[in-house]
Amino acid sequence: MTLGTAFVTASEFVGVWALFQRFGNIRGWLLHEVAFLYGLLAVGFGVAEAFGRGFEHFSRYVRLGELDRLLLRPRTLFVQVSGQSFPFNRFGRALQGAIILGWGLVSASLQWTPAKGALLASALLGAIVLFFGLFLLTSTITFWTVEQLEVMSIVTNGAEAAGQYPLSIYRDFFRSFLLFVIPVGAVNLPAGGGAAGQAGPARVSGGWRGGRRFLRRRFWRSCSACGAWGCAATPPPVRRRALRPHREGRPWRLD
Amino acid sequence: MTGRADAAMSGPARAPTSSWWRPYWGVLRSRWRATIAYRAAAIAGFTTQVFWGLLRVMYLEAFYLSGPGDATDFGFTAVLAYVWLGQALLGMFPLWNDAELGGGIRTGTIATELLRPVDLCSYWGWRLLAERVARMLPRAVLMLVVAVVVLPAVGLAKWRLPAPAGATASAMFALSALLSLFLGVAISMVAMLLMFWTVSSDGARLLLPTVVWFLGGLVIPLPLLPDPVRAVVELLPFASCSGRAISDLRRPYRRHGRGRSGGASGGVDRRPGGARSPLTPPRSAPGGGARWLSGGPCTYGCWRRSYAASSSIAARSSS
Secondary structure, X not given: OHHHHHHHHHHHHXXXXXXXXXXXXEOOEOHHHHHHHHHHHHHHHHHHXXXXXXXXXXXXXXXXOHHHXXXXXXXXXXXXXXOOOOOHHHHHHHHHHHHHHHXXXXXXXXXXXXXXXXXXXXXXXXXXXXXXXXXXXXXXXXXXXXXXXXXXXXXXXXXXXXXXXXXXXXXXXHHHHHHHHOOOHHHHHHHHHHHHOOOOHHHHOOOOHHHHHHHHHHHHOOOOHHHHOOHHXXXXXXXXXXXXXXXXXXXXXXX | OHHHHHHHHHOOOXXXXXXXXXXXXXXXXXXXXXXXXXXXXXXXXXXXXXHHHHHHHHHHHHHHHHOOHHHOXXXXXXXXXXXXXHHHOXXXXXXXXXXXXXXXXXXXXXXXXXXXXXXXXXXXXXXXXXXXXXHHHHHHHHHXXXXXXXXXXXXXXXXXXXXXXXXXXXXXXXXXXXXXXXXXXXXXXXXXXXXXXXXXXXXXXXHHHHHHHHHOOOOOOHHHOOHHHHHHHOOOHHHHOOHHHHHHHHOOOOOOOOOXXXXXXXXXXXXXXXXXXXXXXXXXXXXXXXXXXXXXXXXXXXXXXHHHXXXXXXXXXXX
């Protein structure tokens, strides 16, 4: 069953592969680089889905009043709900994601350093936590809506699908959506940019100043591991404000 | 018995006829009403579909902008039509099966259903048909409004649904969409009938959506698959669920679509080394004679192609 799920979910990647067969690259990103992003998010989604499966049935607890019974028990609600079911076959998605992730990493022929390993591990952990959090979020909405809304699949499945591709391919409004509303960009961006050895935040966030500034502050400067990934080829402009010549007309630009 | 009872109640006071179709008509109407009642669900599903459509358009556009678009005879305008019409018609794909229908096989209530004085297969078929139509129609209308009116209004005119090739193409599209609807119902029926042997519906429930999703051209447009794969996939019935209908709506449209390279097009439409961006509409090209004859198994696409070719030739000779 696990293998079956792996096979089924891998059909998405077959689609990505077919598009790369046609077009060769997407905005300069090659197949193995996109495979890395795909694998990262698939592993995160699969593992989070396996652990957070109980939240998918959360609307039932709310509707039927079973939640009251759970609340009476002397353990936290979180543990009880997430432990309601643990479908092992959900690891199928994680399994195929891991295989694709591994292939992407091998064909990227990286120079492995401890920092890179740490970044990869933290990216995986971040993806798992992110999707787990999204599942939790979408399930708690049922307190108000009672029914599980189909719209919420945008937040979970949509985030996974959108994060498979580098953020640089999207339009500004969609990119900000992926950064601030569903923060999937926070996982895919530093790790992907570092792993692929290209598309530092300056390029990834294109002409969008707010996002650029935000990213530079949040991720780039604070994430020294990024340099270790090979991003050093395009070093982040660390400017000191005192040395920077005053530019007229744009006093609000702080970077 | 619901179908028959419903039909008897809702119709004007007529003598109970023995027409064979009355129960099925009743089923159709009652399922339509039941499905159409969930407006919130329809709106939610619609929002989701707009999101997926936008996502798909965005990454396909990125592919078209970055790769040699020459690799395909399927231009970006065709992709737009494919994505938006695919989203509009999503409800009629055999993706969701009514758990109520097949579930009876496992629990045994199927015995009751078999006792009904209606043909079980037809009963299921009409029921599925009504659900599909009821799920599809409101979303299709809304989706067309979004793709034609709203997208240009918010400044995304580049992504709007391109106009159809003409009245004939539209009519033929409607016809083939109708046939696709029946095909989708038939595929669902086969999946449900399999449950008489497998009893558990888990396998079909897991596998069918994936197969349809991929082979029906919902993951990526079928014309963008690698050619050998595409040749096989287009022979399968899933490709006709609506992928064929949608891709044929645009493909033969030579004046705005992209002509096929080579063949009898006389070099007019040959683009040297992909000089033109795949996103710019190419110049008009006369239809390539009998090129469509080698196009493999197709039904109305061939017809459309010959129509497009002859009309463009006529337009040329008259001008």
